[in-house]
Amino acid sequence: MEHLPGEDFMQVMHVNVNATFMLTQVLLPLLRRSTDASVAFTSSSVGRKGRAQWGAYGVSKFATEGLMQTLADELEGVTSVRANSINPGATRTGMRAQAYPDENPQNNPAPEDIMPVYLYLMGPDSKGINGQALNAQ
Incomplete structure (x- = not known):
């Protein structure tokens, strides 16, 4: 955090927090019309327990x-x-490869492999599940 440029911090907060808030706020009137609507936020383990060197990303996921x-x-x-x-x-993404260049990407699941938890939360089987933080793996 000590060496993190303020502009970088603000950019991450804008993308991960402000945009998420604004999009959710705009869509809520439409979601309220449904009898089975779900909002699934993508978070991170560093949004549940702070870790060194994760700076703005970790703070944004706490938010x-x-x-x-x-x-x-x-x-x-x-x-x-x-x-x-x-x-x-x-997860095997470009962001992960950039953050961990020495890691073998084949050791991580592809994005489509973690979709079942998203589909569960967006579907009728998760009716009654609210305010929970789930792990895809």
């Missing part, structure tokens, strides 16, 4: 968890919309 918890609590009992978060874990 994502807080956004999910607050929204879930606000919606509970007054609408059928539910809100949860998913920690995808180490």
Whole structure:
């Protein structure tokens, strides 16, 4: 955190927190019309326990968890919309390859391999699940 440029911090917060908030806020009126709507926020393990060198990304994922918890609590009992978060874990993405250049990407699942937890939260089998932080792996 000591050497993290403020502009970099703000950019990560804007993408991971502000954009998530604004998109969710704009879509809520439409989601409320559904009898089975779900918001699934993508989080991270570093949004649940701080770790050195994760700087703005970790802070932004803590904020994502807080956004999910607050929204879930606000919606509970007054609408059928539910809100949860998913920690995808180490996944074979370009971002992961950039952060861990010496890691063998084949050791991590491809994005499509972790989709079942997203599909579960977005589908009818997860009715009643609200305010939970799930792990995809």
